[in-house]
Amino acid sequence: MTQRVGLVLARASQVLGEEPYYHEFIEGLERILTPAGISVLVKVVTDRAAETATYERWSAQQRVGGVILVDLSPGDDRVGLVRRLGLPAVVIGDPSTADGLPTVWTDDAGFAREAVRFLAGRGHTVLGHVSGPLAFAHTQLRRGGFDAEAADLGLTVVNAEGDYSQESGRAATAQVLTGRPTAIVYDSDVMALGGLETIRDADLTVPGDVSVVAWDDSAQCQLAVPALSAMSHDVGRIGEIAADALLDAMRADAADAVYEAPKAHLVERESTR
Known part of the structure; x- marks a missing residue:
């Protein structure tokens, strides 16, 4: 077994530097893979x-024994590519995108529904949603839910699309505020932080005028002012499950397997009323 697995992130370096999700995810991978003598490339x-x-270069050079695929789109051609290359692979996303590859699944549509119910229960009737890129299947599922x-x-x-960067959170929030929402849900912590700035610049208060809910619940949510309510995921644990799934795939033990990530839950803090 090649003592290395691969993860390719197609993101602008600035966005990746701002985003805590993949730092936590990789930490989870390493907690399982490092004791097994396997490094993450x-x-x-x-x-x-x-x-x-x-992927083609890694396969030709036998540099990795398996790969983790993230941010898939419906009908994503990367699934067929890794099969043709003979690379064991695990998909992080909905099983519908994986075409039979083992999958680590989170119920994005269901968790989005929960966020709406949470805000509706607090009397909000006009909601903003700042999503990630709509090309991604998990974004489409969240938006649909x-x-x-x-x-x-x-x-x-009132919907708007961002790219997970803080700047896109600012711009998307300006767009959403034209619809006069009393609450906005963001698909990432970083976009929510940008949104707080735009809301303040519009002479509105959080949560007095606009409640804010983030996604993922990194430490940034607790450090924000006000502290952000968030749909909280155990991202490190998702990384651990992905590592176990990839080890199974590298042993040819995981065809069609679906590994369910821990359920998310909404943590209420000062940014919602």
Whole structure:
């Protein structure tokens, strides 16, 4: 077995530097893989073509014994690519994107519905949603769950798309505020931090005028002023499960397996009323 596994992140370096999610995820991977004598090779690229070239090079050079695929789109061609290359792989995402590859699954649509119910229960009737890139399947699932639950409850939704950066959180919040929401949900902690700045610049208060809910619940949520309510995921544990799943895949023990991540739960802090 090659004593190395690969993770390719197609993100702008600035976005990746701001985003705590993958730092926590990689820590979880290493907690399982390092004692097994396996290292994690992380490659940051700017686009999907560079990601494809990385897998092809790793396979030709036998540099990794398996890979973890993230940020998949519906019908993603990376699934077929790793099969053709003979690379054991695990998908982080919905099983519908994996075409039979082992999957570490989180219920993005269900958790988005929970966030809507939480805010509806506090009397909010106009909600903003600042999503991540809509090309990603998990973003589409969150958006679908959010909109469906709001429709079921008779609520109004104002949507905007970001790229997980703080700057995109600022810009998307300015767009959403035109719809006069009394609460906004963000698909990442970093975008929520940018949103706080835009809300303040509009002479609005959190949570007096606008309640804010973030996603993932890194330490940044607790350090923000006010502290951010968040849909809290155990990202480190997701990394551990992904590592176990990849070890199974490298032993050919994980075809079609679905590994369910720990359920997220909403942690209420000062940013919601």
